[in-house]
Amino acid sequence: MDPLWVIFLKAFVMSVLLLGGFAYLTWYQRRLLGRFQHRLGPNRTGPFGLLQPIADAIKMIFKQDVTPTRADKFVFILAPGISVVFALVTFGAIPAGPANSFFGLDPWILDLDIGLLYVLATTSIGVYGIFLGGWAANSKYSLLGSLRSSAQIISYELGLGLSVLSVIMIAGTLNLREIVELNVWSVSPWLWPGLIVALFAFWISATAEVSNVPFDLPEAEQELVAGYITEYSSLKFALFFMAEYVGMINASAIIATLFLGGYKGPAFFDLLIPGMSEWPFIWLILKIVLLLGVFIWLQASLMRMRYDQLMRFGWVWLFEIALGAALLTGAVIAFVL
Amino acid sequence: MSDLPHGAQVLHEERSGDFSTKLMRINVGPVHPATHGVLRLVVDLDGETVMGVAPRIGYLHTGFEKTMENRTWQQVVTYTNRMDYAHALGHDLAYVLAAEKLLDARVPERAQRIRVLLTELNRIASHLLGLGTGLLDMGALTPFFYTMRERDKILDILEMVSGVRMNYGYFRVGGLSRDLPEGFEEKVQAFIDEFPARLEEYLAMFADNPIWVNRVRGAGVVTRDTALEVGLTGPSARASGVNYDVRKAAPYSGYEDYDFEVPMAEEGDAEQRFAVRAREMEQSLRIVQQALVRLEPGPIKDPDRRISLPERHELETSMEAVIFHFKLVTEGFHPPMGEVYVPTESARGELGYYLVSDGGSMPYRVKVRTPSLVNVQAIEPASIGGTFADMVVNIATMDPVMGDVDK
Numbered sequence: 001m002d003p004l005w006v007i008f009l010k011a012f013v014m015s016v017l018l019l020g021g022f023a024y025l026t027w028y029q030r031r032l033l034g035r036f037q038h039r040l041g042p043n044r045t046g047p048f049g050l051l052q053p054i055a056d057a058i059k060m061i062f063k064q065d066v067t068p069t070r071a072d073k074f075v076f077i078l079a080p081g082i083s084v085v086f087a088l089v090t091f092g093a094i095p096a097g098p099a100n101s102f103f104g105l106d107p108w109i110l111d112l113d114i115g116l117l118y119v120l121a122t123t124s125i126g127v128y129g130i131f132l133g134g135w136a137a138n139s140k141y142s143l144l145g146s147l148r149s150s151a152q153i154i155s156y157e158l159g160l161g162l163s164v165l166s167v168i169m170i171a172g173t174l175n176l177r178e179i180v181e182l183n184v185w186s187v188s189p190w191l192w193p194g195l196i197v198a199l200f201a202f203w204i205s206a207t208a209e210v211s212n213v214p215f216d217l218p219e220a221e222q223e224l225v226a227g228y229i230t231e232y233s234s235l236k237f238a239l240f241f242m243a244e245y246v247g248m249i250n251a252s253a254i255i256a257t258l259f260l261g262g263y264k265g266p267a268f269f270d271l272l273i274p275g276m277s278e279w280p281f282i283w284l285i286l287k288i289v290l291l292l293g294v295f296i297w298l299q300a301s302l303m304r305m306r307y308d309q310l311m312r313f314g315w316v317w318l319f320e321i322a323l324g325a326a327l328l329t330g331a332v333i334a335f336v337l
Numbered sequence: 338m339s340d341l342p343h344g345a346q347v348l349h350e351e352r353s354g355d356f357s358t359k360l361m362r363i364n365v366g367p368v369h370p371a372t373h374g375v376l377r378l379v380v381d382l383d384g385e386t387v388m389g390v391a392p393r394i395g396y397l398h399t400g401f402e403k404t405m406e407n408r409t410w411q412q413v414v415t416y417t418n419r420m421d422y423a424h425a426l427g428h429d430l431a432y433v434l435a436a437e438k439l440l441d442a443r444v445p446e447r448a449q450r451i452r453v454l455l456t457e458l459n460r461i462a463s464h465l466l467g468l469g470t471g472l473l474d475m476g477a478l479t480p481f482f483y484t485m486r487e488r489d490k491i492l493d494i495l496e497m498v499s500g501v502r503m504n505y506g507y508f509r510v511g512g513l514s515r516d517l518p519e520g521f522e523e524k525v526q527a528f529i530d531e532f533p534a535r536l537e538e539y540l541a542m543f544a545d546n547p548i549w550v551n552r553v554r555g556a557g558v559v560t561r562d563t564a565l566e567v568g569l570t571g572p573s574a575r576a577s578g579v580n581y582d583v584r585k586a587a588p589y590s591g592y593e594d595y596d597f598e599v600p601m602a603e604e605g606d607a608e609q610r611f612a613v614r615a616r617e618m619e620q621s622l623r624i625v626q627q628a629l630v631r632l633e634p635g636p637i638k639d640p641d642r643r644i645s646l647p648e649r650h651e652l653e654t655s656m657e658a659v660i661f662h663f664k665l666v667t668e669g670f671h672p673p674m675g676e677v678y679v680p681t682e683s684a685r686g687e688l689g690y691y692l693v694s695d696g697g698s699m700p701y702r703v704k705v706r707t708p709s710l711v712n713v714q715a716i717e718p719a720s721i722g723g724t725f726a727d728m729v730v731n732i733a734t735m736d737p738v739m740g741d742v743d744k
Contacts, residue, residue, distance in 0.1 A: 214476070304477075304548075304552075
């Protein structure tokens with residue numbers, strides 16, 4: 001256990017890194033989408049457009065901040081805060097390397113025994129920001145956007161919660177570091193079918209959780225203008241934006257940690273440089289970047305589902321698939337192993 | 338909410354059951370990402386279900402019809418293509434056909450072929466735009482950029498011919514403003530060779546996608562009766578089983594000589610409205626191919642001195658030419674007294690100019706029957722009972738151009 005001031009320092013550094021990650025995720029997304037869409041993407045500001053996020057941030061800060069007259073001002077200001085704080089807090093429980101691997105420090109902030117529950121809880125609380133923001137703006141478009149997101153929460157939460165059951169059953173712990181150390185895939189090949197289905201279900205649920213295409217209903221531009229952020233401008237708008245992108249990073253990190261070996265690299269790299277697969281940060285960041293690429297790939301290739309279809313999909317399909325994966329894994333553990 | 342249509346009233350009562358619920362009235366547009374311009378819709382929502390849609394138009398009113406009364410017959414062409422900017426040549430063609438009928442002008446064969454060729458190319462461009470923006474309305478970002486790429490190739494061809502990428506003004510009463518440039522045939526042929534594979538690719542991108550099928554199949558149904566009732570024409574009507582294409586029903590500009598089919602569907606849902614447009618592009622390409630093969634050198638304007646400007650070189654040798662030139666430029670020609678209406682098939686449906694001449698050098702009255710204005714009416718019957726997201730798809734598949742609606 002590190003001293004308290006080290007934990008605070010690490011939390012500060014993590015927040016700064018995540019905000020930087022958010023800024024460069026917008027750049028990554030725009031460049032990659034540009035490639036998918038037969039165009040270049042931003043390439044004028046700095047080399048390869050690398051200064052574009054900074055230019056965007058400066059522009060965003062200097063925009064006029066408008067609060068609608070009839071908005072509930074307290075909640076209106078609180079909502080983006082809730083979204084962004086819980087997006088940042090989520091990452092705290094995710095381990096980025098083995099113990100003492102970073103100059104004698106642990107590359108994580110919280111080593112929680114209920115790490116997985118913590119992560120699920122904080123990601124869900126973030127949705128309150130969206131809901132309250134849409135409600136407080138006192139605009140019909142915002143309200144419709146919020147209603148859609150609350151419908152979306154109850155539709156995907158089930159799938160999300162059930163699909164991690166397989167991992168919990170195999171690992172026998174909720175501690176994310178221990179889950180990574182155990183490596184759920186190495187336990188038995190008999191467990192692979194259940195895990196693959198669970199990964200599939202979790203991935204889809206996570207896509208819905210971060211409101212990525214095809215589940216970007218709360219902010220369906222063509223219908224709801226900008227959904228719950230219609231009335232937000234300037235920094236408050238930027239905060240929602242930030243929460244959404246940090247949410248994408250979080251979702252990628254959780255998928256990587258639970259299913260893809262987390263901070264550990266492939267073992268054959270140890271043949272090149274001994275201990276390479278144990279290096280902190282690198283492997284997790286690499287996996288996050290790859291998974292974010294998949295999210296952006298989805299954005300480029302799919303279209304939006306309809307609200308009622310999402311509900312049906314969440315309740316009828318995702319729920320059943322996740323439950324099936326949990327049952328399959330449970331049955332294998334009970335009868336085969 | 339007693340101003341709801343009867344069907345929606347019943348639906349609302351059924352859905353409410355024992356609860357008394359209120360509808361949410363929401364204003365969509367005139368500045369809204371889904372309205373393809375400045376269409377404004379007053380929508381009554383029950384949750385996400387649309388109970389009433391009332392289109393409000395007039396935000397792009399330009400007074401073109403009135404302006405045309407103060408321009409000579411030839412100058413009117415400047416205004417026609419500014420109405421439906423997505424299928425501008427369709428408007429130009431409709432106007433010059435009506436004016437020529439009034440004048441009883443004889444348009445040379447070559448001019449007619451070129452008109453058909455360019456109008457059909459422009460129709461493909463218009464459908465590509467409709468397809469791309471329609472998919473954009475459903476949250477698919479990428480197809481828009483792809484369809485715009487193909488559309489740009491057509492715009493390049495049209496720019497080569499007329500000098501501009503929009504508002505071409507290339508057709509003249511009695512013929513064309515100038516002959517085709519060098520290298521035109523090769524460029525069109527290159528497009529014809531490339532396009533079918535591209536179209537196939539675009540359709541493959543979404544036509545088999547289950548999300549797409551779920552969104553559009555059975556959504557926004559316009560029955561044949563409703564289509565006839567509101568006067569729906571064009572691809573949207575043909576998707577509802579109304580077999581009416583002016584190019585077949587009342588051929589003009591020699592369309593009777595071309596071999597093409599009219600794509601039809603019975604379902605009348607959004608999927609078929611997209612599909613009919615996609616298949617119509619293939620047919621338009623066939624017409625372009627046939628017109629390109631039949632292009633033969635020849636005159637491009639009516640030789641009648643009272644309609645067409647004399648050639649530039651004649652002005653140096655012929656006094657008579659100078660006199661006709663002067664008369665045409667200063668006051669234009671004088672069609673005989675009378676009135677005329679010529680229907681044509683624009684990318685959106687039946688488009689016709691009703692022209693009244695009092696024998697003067699300017700139209701006495703111009704009334705344009707624009708398809709978009711009529712088609713906008715079909716948004717209401719198509720959308721009631723569906724979801725808000727379906728309504729957006731319905732707007733996109735009716736493909737209105739607001740310049741065409743408000744005139």
